[in-house]
Amino acid sequence: MPPGYVRVLMQRNQNGMLLRAANDLLEGGSPVGTMGEYIQRNATPDFLIDDEFGALPLWDGADQRLAVSTRDRGEKASALLALDKSNKFLIRAYVSPESLAKPDFNDGEPVWLDPDVRGQLALPPANKATGDIEMVRQDLNTAVLQDNSLYGAGVAVAIVDTGICRPHLAKRLGFNPDLDVGNSWTPPTVATTPGHHRIGHGTMCAYGVLAVAPNVTLLDYPLLLGRPAGEHTVSATIGEMMSGYLKLIWRWAVIGTIPQTALVVNNSWGIFHPSLDDFPPGDPRRYIDNPNHPFRLYIWLLTAFGADVVFAAGNCGGGCPAAVCLQRTTGMIMGANAYDEVLTLAGCDIHDARVCYSTQGPSIAGMPQKKPDITAYTEFLGSKVLRGPRGFEPDTGTSTSCAVASGCIAALRTVQSPTATDPAAMIAALKATALPLGGAVPNYDYGFGIIRPVAAGRSLGIIP
Incomplete structure (x- = not known):
């Protein structure tokens, strides 16, 4: 630039x-x-x-x-x-x-x-996991999901992130996850190919999905690597996100090359500070607090044609905001992360305690205010994509909780097609069956509570 x-x-x-x-x-x-x-x-x-x-x-x-x-x-x-x-x-x-x-x-x-956007990864203050993936599965009661054959078969999950390293996932999970290379998309500025990107944030998110719904088909959309020419940060812009979403809309809704019966789109990213939006509040050219930004049409089109779109709330919570938040902790659910059409995720540990950095509502002024919607698990030892001086780092941030929630939705979509339950109805079911915490429900810490996929499955009539 x-x-x-x-x-x-x-x-x-x-x-x-x-x-x-x-x-x-x-x-x-x-x-x-x-x-x-x-x-x-x-x-x-x-x-x-x-x-x-x-x-x-x-x-x-x-x-x-x-x-x-x-x-x-x-x-x-x-x-x-x-x-x-x-x-x-x-x-x-x-x-x-x-x-x-x-x-x-x-x-x-x-x-x-x-504006620039980045992945929603946050390291906890002590950089210490509160549990492991098996404990997360116990809290989610994934055994009941699997007893009812809700493994995510026939569901495509697009990981809109920094790219997936499939060999690492196979090593951690004990099986080679299904990846649709033909319906994945790599920005032209990226040299690596679908499933063979550097181990990092996107691989962590794919792991979170697969840990709950192991039979999904992954679509690799490393849009956070699609930075404009001459820029070298691990970030992208809303324009890159719209380019990738155009591919998804076209393949899912128009030409039908994505053969699965359901599509979940995981977005563990967001804009991390209002200073990245150079125009003053109320200016129609802004992204962060403009409900009429053209990106909203792209997201709306995906949901209108039956795709579930999931976003992270962010890591700017009042207890210990991530450094990129620059100590701002109010009105930090911004842009697409605040749209009505998407499910917005806060984060908690395996003991059901909200993690201190999980961004709290309400959203930034001018956007839908009742966010986050629900909460899912983070801060557990899982993908092992990061190694520090004390060993492997936990999967953290609302990035992880977003991915876990996407896995829960994918499991339910195994048999619950968007024809029977559209994305808005799926969001309503997840809210209605969440474990209520944090006082009056909904609240700005947990939303409607912690995700309970089995309860949601029962409310939808797909689990006895």
Whole structure:
């Protein structure tokens, strides 16, 4: 990014070049050539267009036109979400603050910030596990899930993170987990391939899912490695997340290449401080407190077509916030992590005590306030992706609790299709059957309580 410039997502009118650039992305090709042509014809001193980003369809008005049903998912999606049905597209650009302040910038079309996001990993103060994965399974009563054949077979789980190391998972779990390479996606800036990324945060999250639902099919989406050219942090931007979500929407809802009957999308990431959003509160260009940001349409489309989307609450709780929170502990559930359409997870240890860094509600002003939704387990010895001076580190952060909850949902989805129970109904069932803690329910520490998948299965009629 040029010094002093701001990275933004800009809405532009449809034309043949943007259609081709979007199609390049969906076919796995590079949009650079097409976007180079677009840049030549739309050159301006006000901003620099990122030719590697391509163009993302906005399907304006899709949320109003779509009658929600998963019975004819492919037919409805292909009719509604064809690229030429989108009158508007998003491109990424780098803009000087002076240009951005012009009232007629971008010909008056909307502009949104494209801020950094990172994984929600937090080390406990003592860096000491409170138990192990077997204790987590006992608390979740996974034996009853398995007695009822709820292993996650026929369910795809997309790990939107830093990538999966499948050999490490096989070593830790004692079996080689199923991975759909063809329906995974690796950003073009990443050299490693699905299932063979560096051991780290994404592998930890995949482990949390598999520990509860071992028969799921993993989809590897290392979007947190998809940083813009020239940046070298293990982070990404909302634009990268939207690019990956476009692939999921297309494959799940439109062309149907994801063959499983259910899809769970695990998001153990978020924006970690409001200072990353450079615009003042109330500015429509912001992401963190803007319920009308275009990313919400992408998440809504996935849920409308039956996918369960799960997010971590964050690690900025009042007791011991992670260092990246810069001591801010209020209004720290932000952006997509606060959307109504997603299930937002707080974290507790195996003794059911809220971990001190688990972010508390309410969400940031301007967003749905009643978050987190429920709580799941973290701070246990499980994946062993990290080793410190005292041995293996525990799996920590609301990243881990998010993954455990995704595994619980995947187990229930083994037989409970989104046709029978849509994502909103699944969220309602998990809230209604959670173990209530923290006083009046819901509350801002635990939400509705600690996840109880067996109770949820009974309420759904799939466990006697």
